[in-house]
Amino acid sequence: MAYDPDNIFAKILRGELPCKKVLESEHSLAFHDIRPLSRHHVLVIPKGAYVSFDDFSAQATPDEIVDLMRTIGEVARMLGVQESGYRLLSNHGEDARQEVQHLHFHVCGGQDLGVMLR
Numbered sequence: 001m002a003y004d005p006d007n008i009f010a011k012i013l014r015g016e017l018p019c020k021k022v023l024e025s026e027h028s029l030a031f032h033d034i035r036p037l038s039r040h041h042v043l044v045i046p047k048g049a050y051v052s053f054d055d056f057s058a059q060a061t062p063d064e065i066v067d068l069m070r071t072i073g074e075v076a077r078m079l080g081v082q083e084s085g086y087r088l089l090s091n092h093g094e095d096a097r098q099e100v101q102h103l104h105f106h107v108c109g110g111q112d113l114g115v116m117l118r
């Protein structure tokens with residue numbers, strides 16, 4: 001799938017739509033999910049134009065990959081869930097019901113999350 005520069009997260013990255021920012025780094029942005037599924041629910045996205053984990057894993061630079069992973073870890077520490085536990089989730093494609101076509105990792109925690117996220 002080709003990257004659509006008009007997707008919601010691209011607009012957030014360009015400052016055209018607001019977000020509740022948690023953390024920003026050179027290559028990544030973390031912000032609160034607008035419809036939280038758990039007490040803490042933060043989305044971490046790369047600033048680059050990647051549809052999902054599929055193209056990111058194949059095309060992102062090592063710097064972008066490391067930056068995204070470190071930002072996710074830092075977000076978990078900021079939320080204070082590194083001890084109690086948290087869940088990382090990234091949906092790719094139709095079967096996973098990916099809603100927004102810009103790679104994002106859900107960071108969910110702050111409560112017992114059960115077996116499935118939803």
Ligand code: 5GP
Nearest residue numbers: 008019031032033034035091097098099100
């Ligand atoms: P997906 O199903 O693609 O893995 O998850 C997309 C997530 O983006 C959903 O959890 C949804 O609540 C969130 N979301 C959709 N639109 C917006 C928005 O405009 N702002 C924020 N902060 N989150 C959004």
